Amino acid sequence: xxxxxxxxxxxxxxxxxxxxxxxxxxxxxxxxxxxxxxxxxxxxxxxxxxxxxxxxxxxxxxxxxxxxxxxxxxxxxxxxxxxxxxxxxxxxxxxxxxxxxxxxxxxxxxxxxxxxxxxxxxxxxxxxxxxxxxxxxxxxxxxxxxxxxxxxxxxxxxxxxxxxxxxxxxxxxxxxxxxxxxxxxxxxxxxxxxxxxxxxxxxxxxxxxxxxxxxxxxxxxxxxxxxxxxxxxxxxxxxxxxxxxxxxxxxxxxxxxxxxxxxxxxxxxxxxxxxxxxxxxxxxxxxxxxxxxxxxxxxxxxxxxxxxxxxxxxxxxxxxxxxxxxxxxxxxxxxxxxxxxxxxxxxxxxxxxxxxxxxxxxxxxxxxxxxxxxxxxxxxxxxxxxxxxxxxxxxxxxxxxxxxxxxxxxxxxxxxxxxxxx
RNA sequence: GGAGAGGUGGCAGAGCGGUUGAAUGCGGCGGUCUUGAAAACCGUUAGGCCCGUAAGGGUCUCGGGAGUUCAAAUCUCCCCCUCUCCGCCA
Numbered sequence: 015x016x017x018x019x020x021x022x023x024x025x026x027x028x029x030x031x032x033x034x035x036x037x038x039x040x041x042x043x044x045x046x047x048x049x050x051x052x053x054x055x056x057x058x059x060x061x062x063x064x065x066x067x068x069x070x071x072x073x074x075x076x077x078x079x080x081x082x083x084x085x086x087x088x089x090x091x092x093x094x095x096x097x098x099x100x101x102x103x104x105x106x107x108x109x110x111x112x113x114x115x116x117x118x119x120x121x122x123x124x125x126x127x128x129x130x131x132x133x134x135x136x137x138x139x140x141x142x143x144x145x146x147x148x149x150x151x152x153x154x155x156x157x158x159x160x161x162x163x164x165x166x167x168x169x170x171x172x173x174x175x176x177x178x179x180x181x182x183x184x185x186x187x188x189x190x191x192x193x194x195x196x197x198x199x200x201x202x203x204x205x206x207x208x209x210x211x212x213x214x215x216x217x218x219x220x221x222x223x224x225x226x227x228x229x230x231x232x233x234x235x236x237x238x239x240x241x242x243x244x245x246x247x248x249x250x251x252x253x254x255x256x257x258x259x260x261x262x263x264x265x266x267x268x269x270x271x272x273x274x275x276x277x278x279x280x281x282x283x284x285x286x287x288x289x290x291x292x293x294x295x296x297x298x299x300x301x302x303x304x305x306x307x308x309x310x311x312x313x314x315x316x317x318x319x320x321x322x323x324x325x326x327x328x329x330x331x332x333x334x335x336x337x338x339x340x341x342x343x344x345x346x347x348x349x350x351x352x353x354x355x356x357x358x359x360x361x362x363x364x365x366x367x368x369x370x371x372x373x374x375x376x377x378x379x380x381x382x383x384x385x386x387x388x389x390x391x392x393x394x395x396x397x398x399x400x401x402x403x404x405x406x407x408x409x410x411x412x413x414x415x416x417x418x419x420x421x422x423x424x425x426x427x428x429x430x431x432x433x434x435x436x
Numbered sequence: 437g438g439a440g441a442g443g444u445g446g447c448a449g450a451g452c453g454g455u456u457g458a459a460u461g462c463g464g465c466g467g468u469c470u471u472g473a474a475a476a477c478c479g480u481u482a483g484g485c486c487c488g489u490a491a492g493g494g495u496c497u498c499g500g501g502a503g504u505u506c507a508a509a510u511c512u513c514c515c516c517c518u519c520u521c522c523g524c525c526a
Binding site: 053056057059060061063064066067069070071073074075077078083086087088089090091093094258260381386387389390 | 446454481486487507
């Protein structure tokens, strides 16, 4: 959520920035107008309240002295009604402002490349070289079926489309990856491991920005107010919602393994084959809460933490900076990590690392105190996948496949899987 | 699921419907004392919003919402959460 005051005081600047994401001009004007009205109402009603408080005090004094206060009481009867009227109007304007503000995306950082679609995303760097095969490499589905470790058909029998069943070494590899990533994040990255709830309430979803705008992407649990998390970002970032953290608690580094649940509405026909796009997938997430001054430095570090996993797994990847039109709703800047997929002969997203600045912390009223004497401020929040586990698994299958259809296990992972080949 | 208890400032814990944003204690910060520290003593210590260049002034907030009243932390109703006991259960 943007700062109302900032928006109203810098409306042309905000308009120009948001123009890169779409047309929010009308909404901004509505906000500005509603805010003017709001301020007027407040000024008027506070005058009345002041009078009410003063006279109430007089009444109290008179009563104490056992004197008559009838005149004052009847005088105040009308005042109280008018205050209530103002209150109603004020609530109306404030709700209007909040409803709009919750649906306005974050301002983009100056360094975000300008572009009109994903073609304009900017490659930042590349690591590793795509493997050369002296045979035609298979895609992960073919490999998975041959090895009897991925079963899509039976998964659709018990659930539906966009679900998968991992079996035997497949299941074990997935589990090994989870442990490997968590270990790396905690031991080398300094992240605290969290095992959060996989269902959260509406307030949490609003805090990180999934609601109110993107409800069609979420699974809601019937007969309850719970939503299945689409990413661990939601429970992790919301842990300290409505709190004022001490400066000594920052920076906060959190990591968690969770399954993620997404409706994938609007992705009909996209990635229908295989494990790329599922309704349920495993992910290890990194979340940071940091002081504003250091957040962009922290974004670089967080991205490197995610990269490190791919490097240890010897998977070739590249990093791109998402361009203005490809950026997500709440992010000010995003790097995507894309891993090499031999079967598709291209890089595909395996992690997304973003700085949300104070967009989320303002939504969830998460603050920190820079020092004991100063006012609380909104910290910056960041998150990134490290990594999407299912996509990592298939990247390993495809990049480490051998001529005979077997899969070599990357060195770093062998002790976790318990074999060097499947 | 059943029965009961309770939600007040960073924490603990008071609070006859009327100068109570809120006693007191602890903690935090500043100071006095001390060679230094501790102790003791003194002072200070919530957040949001509005007006104002500022100094400052005003206003709201005692889990959330609605109501009664000239006036609500205090009374009424609804909701949420926590704890204890019983039942069920991984």
